[in-house]
Amino acid sequence: MTHQPKLNALAAADPAIAGLVEGEAQRQHDKIRLIASENYVSQAVLEATGTVLTNKYSEGYAGKRYYEGQQFIDQVEQLAIDRAKAVFGADHANVQPYSGSPANLAAYLAFAQPGDNVLGMALPDGGHLTHGWGVSATGKWFTPVRYGVAKETGRVDLDQVRDLARQHRPKLIFAGGTAIPRTIDFPAFAEIAAEVDAVLVADIAHIAGLVAGGAHPSPVGHAQVITTTTHKTLRGPRGAMILSDAEHAKAVDKAVFPGLQGGPHNHTTAAIAVALHEAQQPSFSEYAHRIVANARALADALLACGYDLVSGGTDNHLLLIDLTNKGVAGKPAAQALDRAGIELNYNTVPFDPRKPFDPSGIRLGTSAITTRGLRPEHQVEVAAWIDRTITAAAADDEAVLDTIAAEIREFLEPFPIPGYSA
Structure with missing residues (x-):
């Protein structure tokens, strides 16, 4: 696997930067990316x-x-x-x-x-x-x-x-x-x-x-x-x-x-x-509606696991979760999730008693996983990984995080990303 388009000139001129770009490409490939403000652009956009x-x-x-x-x-x-x-x-x-x-x-x-x-x-x-x-x-x-x-x-x-x-x-x-x-x-x-x-x-x-x-x-x-x-x-x-x-x-x-x-x-x-x-293409409308369908399916799966979603759910791509009832704050939860192969961000929630740099919540979005090809039926498994990780974070159980990360890497293999391929 390598960055596409290939970085031949960059690798020759500055191997340090080329190596970091390749590392980032692999990281984006290997993780379930749920940061609400991120996505994968197409190969055409990358080239432009x-x-x-x-x-x-x-x-x-x-x-x-x-x-x-x-x-x-x-x-x-x-x-x-x-x-x-x-x-x-x-x-x-x-x-x-x-x-x-x-x-x-x-x-x-x-x-x-x-x-x-x-x-x-x-x-x-x-x-x-x-x-x-x-x-x-x-x-x-x-x-x-x-x-x-x-x-x-x-x-x-x-x-x-x-x-x-x-x-x-x-x-x-x-x-x-x-x-x-x-x-x-x-x-x-x-x-x-x-x-x-x-x-x-x-x-x-x-x-x-x-x-x-x-x-x-x-x-x-x-x-x-x-x-x-x-x-x-x-x-x-x-x-x-x-x-x-x-x-x-x-x-x-x-x-x-x-x-x-x-x-x-x-x-x-x-x-x-x-x-x-x-x-402007018809496929884009399908993609936009699937983003929402994925978000709603993920919301339902997390609610079934006992998570407190701000406003009770979502109408768009974004979920905001108050982790107070899970016994862990947003920042350590986000850091544990990252180690487990799930990328998101810690976030304040309305009426949050905690400080902004150590808030009560996490924020999730489904744009990137939708671009990658995940569908509503995959969200129960995604929610289960989130729940296992947050449970482990609350119990300070580091060992399970590597296990989950390996499971996620295997799960994602059939879902390629633009800009990183064989």
């Missing part, structure tokens, strides 16, 4: 990311550049834009943001002034750092107002969102986050934003692929601005996009360039275009 397009500087936009020699780059970027608009049904697309956090920063720069009130989901309840959390620039430069979930249901408290919006009159309202296992009610958020004359920003970084594949309702037509990463469920390279209606397009573009960035990463833009082309 590693092209000579990385050599070209292209400040500006297609047809309006500050450097010459853009004959092919302009076409690459325009293809990505056209495909983004087609996939999501948006009026406008900007495919230049380097990642999700800069995409969100562009929304602030475009539609708010330093010190303005912004309303976003609290980080411990499932929000993102860039939705106004204190350690982020967005929480330091703007005045954050935070909503959360209802304790009884674990779901977004829309009554609280409305009350806070009326009280604080924010310039921006963020809908979306990083640990929300339930469907986001974009029409309800839009109604609240309209009432207080706020710009609604839908951050769909986690669910973009589900939206593209018709497995989650779209924010288009409800949110004036939509930010997303291009990896995660969308299964593209590490990058980002901003979609908007026509009225807000010019401000978005000015915020990205020259407001926040210089030249775009053209190799990434090309890979985004490839991923969006893949998202």
Whole structure:
């Protein structure tokens, strides 16, 4: 087994880095990858990311550049834009943001002034750092107002969102986050934003692929601005996009360039275009719906093992588990799972009494295992491995972890990954 495409030149020039890349490829092959923000890109996306397009500087936009020699780059970027608009049904697309956090920063720069009130989901309840959390620039430069979930249901408290919006009159309202296992009610958020004359920003970084594949309702037509990463469920390279209606397009573009960035990463833009082309194929919708089916099957299997799922289950790719009743915290559980061949992350849960770096929960996602070919019928076995590992972690039983890792390596052999093959 070796990385594909092969790393012949890299191995000759820098064997240390080549060896680390090969090691990472094998690690990704050998583990059940359940980190909700990760996936496997296709061979085509991998190849596009590693092209000579990385050599070209292209400040500006297609047809309006500050450097010459853009004959092919302009076409690459325009293809990505056209495909983004087609996939999501948006009026406008900007495919230049380097990642999700800069995409969100562009929304602030475009539609708010330093010190303005912004309303976003609290980080411990499932929000993102860039939705106004204190350690982020967005929480330091703007005045954050935070909503959360209802304790009884674990779901977004829309009554609280409305009350806070009326009280604080924010310039921006963020809908979306990083640990929300339930469907986001974009029409309800839009109604609240309209009432207080706020710009609604839908951050769909986690669910973009589900939206593209018709497995989650779209924010288009409800949110004036939509930010997303291009990896995660969308299964593209590490990058980002901003979609908007026509009225807000010019401000978005000015915020990205020259407001926040210089030249775009053209190799990434090309890979985004490839991923969006893949998202236009009928098979992508099947993949998106199977992500949800896998998540629900895994949720049911874990519930049957006595696990406490925030909100009681999932509507998308993501599960958030409170391990308090299992006698182990999230961090040691995640570390034990990694040693046992199951990769996920420790995570705060709503109303968590523990500290963020040592929280009560773990977060799981089914995008990567779905890309790999696992189906709902496999989730009982996956849940059993998770349960055996967490039970071992609670009992400080290290020996069983190696046994589980070997079982998982054997289980995964029939499920190849793009980018690593014989």
